[in-house]
Amino acid sequence: MDKSHREVTIDGSAGRLEGLLWVPKQPHETELAAVVCHPHPLYQGTMHNKVVYQTAKALDSLGIPVLRFNFRGVGASEGSYDRGRGEEDDVRAALDYLEAHFSSSHLLVAGFSFGAWVGLRRGCADPRVVELIGLGLPIDDRKLGFNYLSTCTKPKLLIQGEDDQYAAKSHFESFVQTFNPDAAKPTRVVFIPAADHFFTGHLDEAADALRTWMFSRHPNLKLSLPEN
Numbered sequence: 736m737d738k739s740h741r742e743v744t745i746d747g748s749a750g751r752l753e754g755l756l757w758v759p760k761q762p763h764e765t766e767l768a769a770v771v772c773h774p775h776p777l778y779q780g781t782m783h784n785k786v787v788y789q790t791a792k793a794l795d796s797l798g799i800p801v802l803r804f805n806f807r808g809v810g811a812s813e814g815s816y817d818r819g820r821g822e823e824d825d826v827r828a829a830l831d832y833l834e835a836h837f838s839s840s841h842l843l844v845a846g847f848s849f850g851a852w853v854g855l856r857r858g859c860a861d862p863r864v865v866e867l868i869g870l871g872l873p874i875d876d877r878k879l880g881f882n883y884l885s886t887c888t889k890p891k892l893l894i895q896g897e898d899d900q901y902a903a904k905s906h907f908e909s910f911v912q913t914f915n916p917d918a919a920k921p922t923r924v925v926f927i928p929a930a931d932h933f934f935t936g937h938l939d940e941a942a943d944a945l946r947t948w949m950f951s952r953h954p955n956l957k958l959s960l961p962e963n
Contacts, residue, residue: 745804747828749821750813754804754829755782756836757795767866767953768800768836769843770829772850774871776809776816786847786870786934786941793942794845797949797956800837804829819853819879826857834863841865845945848872848901848932852879859887866952867891868945871932873901874910885914890921892948894941896930923948 739760745752771791774780781787782803791801806822807814814821830842843866846854851869858864867889874881884891893911897904904926911924925944930937950956 743802743832745825745828745832747807747812747814748824749807749815749817751811752804752807752813752825752828753811754802754832757791757801759795759798759800766837766840767843768802768833768840769794769845770802770804770826770833770854772826772829772844772846772854773803773806773809774848774850776806776822776849780849781805781809784847785938787850789938789942790845790847790868790870790945793945794843794949796958797946797953798959799843800833800840802829802833819849822849823853823857826854827861830857830861830863843868846870849879852881855881855887855891856883859883859889865889868894868948870894870941871896871899871901871934872907873899873932874907875901875903881910882913884918884922886918888917888921890952891923892945893922893924894944895924895926896932896934896937897926897928898930899932901932 739758743754743756773782773787794801805812808816842863844854844858845868847870858867927937927940934941
């Protein structure tokens with residue numbers, strides 16, 4: 736695909752955040768732009784994480800501008816870890832950046848693990864965000880809370896590994912059953928067989944699930960696989 740890859744700087748409340756922006760030269764008419772959020776900063780989570788990269792790559796293959804960034808205190812991003820509170824504000828800053836550069840676009844938030852926790856939470860609350868994609872939601876981690884999804888009525892795709900060590904399949908199924916009808920209706924859950932939390936050996940299947948959902952919502956999208 737003919738596109739631009741460039742490093743960007745995002746103005747955050749704790750200082751500058753480093754990011755990577757992929758922009759197709761001819762985006763499709765869906766007028767979407769996406770941000771992808773990385774896993775836990777204290778456990779080597781960065782925007783270069785394999786799941787984050789493959790998620791961005793899948794969105795990029797649909798002709799959608801995609802922004803990845805490092806949370807505060809990660810890589811060259813300024814600030815320090817803030818237990819998810821400041822990181823949610825970092826997501827807001829990333830959305831502000833997308834709005835400034837793609838003013839006519841609706842916004843999509845995707846995130847993996849910790850990135851799903853803070854990213855989808857911000858996305859549910861932000862009126863600019865119209866769709867949500869979460870991968871590997873660690874709902875068994877008592878330090879994190881995903882109850883906000885039970886009342887979030889925005890369309891959302893939740894992709895989980897059947898063998899996710901941080902979210903037992905039976906527990907996840909019970910969790911989704913707690914959603915109120917308005918939140919449950921636009922929710923699509925996909926379990927990837929034999930996949931662990933990191934989708935080891937199953938990243939292509941997760942990407943396929945993402946693209947299938949996006950095609951179902953945006954029939955005019957056309958697949959154009961990235962060169963790298």
